Amino acid sequence: MGRPLIIGVGGSHSGAGKTTIASMLLSALSSGSRGPGAHCRWGAIKYTKTALYTSLVDDRTLLVREDKDTGKLLKAGAEEVLWIQGPPEGIKETVSMAIDRLSHLDGIIVEGNSAIEFSNPDVVIFTVGVSGDETKKASALRLIKHADIIVFPRGSMPHDPDKDVYSARVVYFDPEDRKTGKELLACMDAVIEEHIPDRIKHLLKVKAVDGRISCTAARKIAEELKVPSGEVGKAANEMKIKIRNCELGCF
Numbered sequence: 026m027g028r029p030l031i032i033g034v035g036g037s038h039s040g041a042g043k044t045t046i047a048s049m050l051l052s053a054l055s056s057g058s059r060g061p062g063a064h065c066r067w068g069a070i071k072y073t074k075t076a077l078y079t080s081l082v083d084d085r086t087l088l089v090r091e092d093k094d095t096g097k098l099l100k101a102g103a104e105e106v107l108w109i110q111g112p113p114e115g116i117k118e119t120v121s122m123a124i125d126r127l128s129h130l131d132g133i134i135v136e137g138n139s140a141i142e143f144s145n146p147d148v149v150i151f152t153v154g155v156s157g158d159e160t161k162k163a164s165a166l167r168l169i170k171h172a173d174i175i176v177f178p179r180g181s182m183p184h185d186p187d188k189d190v191y192s193a194r195v196v197y198f199d200p201e202d203r204k205t206g207k208e209l210l211a212c213m214d215a216v217i218e219e220h221i222p223d224r225i226k227h228l229l230k231v232k233a234v235d236g237r238i239s240c241t242a243a244r245k246i247a248e249e250l251k252v253p254s255g256e257v258g259k260a261a262n263e264m265k266i267k268i269r270n271c272e273l274g275c276f
Contacts, residue, residue, distance in 0.1 A: 028227070029068075030132040030217070031124070033141035033149045035168045041154030044071075044094040045200050046176065046209070047136045048101035050150075053210055054132060055102030068127035069103040070144070071095050072116065072137025079111025079119050083126075094136070104130060113139035113164065120144055138164035147224065148216050150209075151193075152176040173216045179205055224250055225260045233266045240271045 032050065036043040047069065055067045071094055082088065088095040088106050095106045107123045109116055120135075120143040127133050135144045142164065151165075151172035169175065172193045179199035194216070196209045228246045232238055243261065247254040261268055 028231075029124075029128055029130055030224075031135060031144055031146040031148075032132065032213070033135045033144060033146035033168075034152070035136075035138040035141050035149065035165065035172075036152040037154050037165045037169075042152045042176070042178075042198075042200070043136050044097055046150060046152055046198070047134050048097050049200070049206055050210070050213070051098060051101040051103050051134055053206075055104075066130045067103055067132045067134065068105040068107070068130045069095075069098040069134040069136065070107050070109060070120070070123045070127070070140060071098065072109045072120075072135070072140035074113060074137075074139065075110045076112060079109070079115045081119050081123060082108040082110065098134070098136075103134070109137075109140060116140060117143045138168050141168060147220050148173050148213060150174045150176060150213065152198075153178070153181075174209070174212050176209065221250055221252060221256075222260060225252065225257055226264060229257070229261055229264055229266055233264075236265065237267045237269050240268055243268050 034043050034047045034050070051067055051069065055065060082095075087093075088108060089099055090096045091100070095108050098106050105127060107126060109119050109123060111119065116139060120140050124133060124144060133144075135141050135146060141149060149168065149172045151169050151174070153175065174196060175193045176196050176198045179197040179202065181197065194212045196205070196212055198205045198209055200206070225246060228249070229238060229243075232242050232246070238261065243257050244254055247257045258268065
């Protein structure tokens with residue numbers, strides 16, 4: 026099985042709206058009614074910064090509580106949620122372990138700046154809270170520079186396109202307005218679509234042996250990413266990977 030699609034949701038500070046956006050994404054993506062990101066089985070990883078030891082919570086009776094962000098993520102459509110707690114400098118291995126635990130799913134939402142830094146996400150969404158201070162945390166300053174989409178509260182000051190870190194798409198979002206939610210989802214779909222060639226090449230590299238890959242394995246890549254088999258064939262040619270035992274002229 027290939028690597029799940031990973032979407033990171035970070036923010037400028039606590040209360041910036043990360044869980045609201047993550048929940049909205051899970052609700053839409055788990056319905057299976059979307060385009061490039063329409064993988065139906067989604068999980069989520071929630072990170073909370075603590076000062077002491079690192080832990081990975083998987084007790085569903087605790088996670089499902091409605092007063093916790095993990096409960097909101099489950100209610101929104103996540104099949105499984107894992108909760109990581111610990112100091113930022115000590116969570117790298119735990120994040121990797123959590124992703125492995127959820128690797129049987131189609132996609133994973135990772136919420137929390139430090140967890141995103143260690144998860145190598147396909148899409149990074151950064152939300153700026155109502156304070157407008159996108160660099161309140163050191164982790165926020167690092168993450169915003171790699172964001173694909175920056176979300177501002179609707180009604181905030183217009184975005185300045187000349188700011189050095191804002192090469193990302195910009196969305197003005199209001200959780201009470203479905204139209205702005207659709208705009209955010211459309212931006213995310215566009216980013217995923219842009220990244221598909223890189224994901225094809227990544228999977229070809231992982232699955233190829235001695236510069237060759239079977240037709241069956243190549244077709245599975247196309248099915249997993251929901252792209253025409255010709256796109257996989259084109260990427261294989263560019264990488265000089267030979268598709269062997271081709272069936273029905275797929276490639």
